Amino acid sequence: MAIFGIGDLHLDSTGEKPMDIFGENWENHEEKIFSNWIDLVNEDDLVVLPGDISWALKYNEAYKDLSKIDNLPGFKVITKGNHDYWWETKKKLESLELSTIHFLQNDCYIHEDIAIFGTRGWPSKDSDEFDDHDEKIFNREVTRLELSLSSLKKSVKKKIVMIHYPPFNVTDKSPNEFVDIMKKYDVDICVYGHLHAEGHKFVTEGIIDGIDFYCISSDYINFNLKRLI
Numbered sequence: 001m002a003i004f005g006i007g008d009l010h011l012d013s014t015g016e017k018p019m020d021i022f023g024e025n026w027e028n029h030e031e032k033i034f035s036n037w038i039d040l041v042n043e044d045d046l047v048v049l050p051g052d053i054s055w056a057l058k059y060n061e062a063y064k065d066l067s068k069i070d071n072l073p074g075f076k077v078i079t080k081g082n083h084d085y086w087w088e089t090k091k092k093l094e095s096l097e098l099s100t101i102h103f104l105q106n107d108c109y110i111h112e113d114i115a116i117f118g119t120r121g122w123p124s125k126d127s128d129e130f131d132d133h134d135e136k137i138f139n140r141e142v143t144r145l146e147l148s149l150s151s152l153k154k155s156v157k158k159k160i161v162m163i164h165y166p167p168f169n170v171t172d173k174s175p176n177e178f179v180d181i182m183k184k185y186d187v188d189i190c191v192y193g194h195l196h197a198e199g200h201k202f203v204t205e206g207i208i209d210g211i212d213f214y215c216i217s218s219d220y221i222n223f224n225l226k227r228l229i
Helices: 029-040 063-070 090-094 132-150 177-184 197-202
Strands: 003-005 046-050 075-079 101-103 109-111 114-119 158-163 189-192 206-208 211-215
Touching: 046 114, 046 158, 046 189, 063 075, 063 101, 075 114, 075 158, 090 101, 114 132, 132 158, 132 177, 177 211
Parallel strands: 003 046, 046 075, 075 101, 114 158, 158 189, 189 211
Antiparallel strands: 109 114, 206 211
């Protein structure tokens, strides 16, 4: 059993949202991701997907993109990204009856002896134009991460957090409040995405405060899944 991760698939069954505006490397990115996925992942492996899955606006419209993921090898855990406007209540998402996908929301997912937690996150408080409204969302997302982590009721070998936004401040790349929560619950690995093209200069990776951080936005890892465990 192995665990892989890749974020920011930005699937678009309509063809109306070409991603090559971010660079030529995005041309045919869906085919690149799926081809690499099939080569790497076995049926008993797990793939974590921290947000920005589909450009669809409604959950029933996202079904085509989600079905493609469902039909790929392995089990999948998905959290919400800032462009996942199709994301609905857990009950509605589960009504899509996708057999290999778990939508993570205020809960955790256990795969053998590995526990997966997560939330969307939010831009750091030192981001440009961060205001009182952002503060409310930021604090709510911190609470959701703690709800996810506190939902674990058994001992596990490893704890992995998946979050869409980087859990670091912009000015000095220092860990923010999301990392404080991860430390409280002895998280081992954290993966995040969101950063594209010029945004890659804000990537922070490595072991920080005892947690191993990876940026797995799809273009940052060249559209090839990152092996985490």
